Amino acid sequence: MPARPVGPGRAAAALALLVLCVGPASPQGLVKKSYLTAALAHEALITAVEACARQGQQVSGVVLDPAGLQQAFLRGDGAGIHTVDTADYKANTTLSFRIDGVDLVERSKTRPPPGPIGKLPRLLLAQGGVLIKAGDEIVGAIGISGARGNNMDTACARAGVDKIKDRLR
């Protein structure tokens, strides 16, 4: 049977697809992920914990890679016992839903929070988890816990991310 001629519509569609598929969204058989160097993970974390400490807030923090695995951890002076766990949960939640905790909390005021929260471990509806992005790619998350009030955990976490953001390449 003779091959059906490829119409101009199909060719255009294939071309469009080819163009669209360039870049990280077109894996052939491998998915490439980037994550922070240990040095930058460490720097972001101590910057965040110190930002809170300077304001009298005793916090703990973690940096997770995009798979949710811990890269760096720091228990701040005087930080509460639970902050070690909640910092991890916050960062993990942020990574998992690809949204900063503070925004997820805000969004959940007008519609139901994601179903797995409250059911799966390491998920927590709280502010304090902040995405670390290189361009559009999520390369990790930082979680801070222990500060009192007014999204201060988030502010400290963002101070950490800001410190390193120009070197994410």
Added chain:
Amino acid sequence: MTSVRILLFRSAAALALAASAPAAVRAEGLVSTKRLSASLAAELVLGAVTACAQKDYHVGAVVLDTSGVQQAALRGDGAAAQNVLNAIDKAYTAASFGMDTAELVERAKSGAVSSAFAKVPHLLLNAGGVVIKVGDEVIGAIGVSGAPGGDNDVVCAKAALEKIKDRMK
């Protein structure tokens, strides 16, 4: 009379004990202990990871206080998750016995090793757990894992300790 002699002996022994006991042990009703500040703990894990990275060893490093609680952790570039877990166990063992795990490994060669190793979780007979001391007082431990051979882990841990030792006061 015998009982008087025993009494005298006991008093002398008690006096000797009181005189030789270090400050931390001579508690009336409270025990005061020390631990590293968060900033020194953070510097210590970074120092160990960096010292090893300079030799192309990819390690994880962890600092624990004497209660066995994590203060800081860093997974070096190229280090695996189990390196961090191993580092925790090495530090835990050193903190628990109050001596470097390398020394425990030495003692094990002559058979002098606690039976706890076979039973208690997190006790690990591997070089790479190094106690953090202020004078004679153990205030924590650092664990390093991932270099070829525990002895190389020890070198990185000690290099990092050397850098902060003058500030532990």
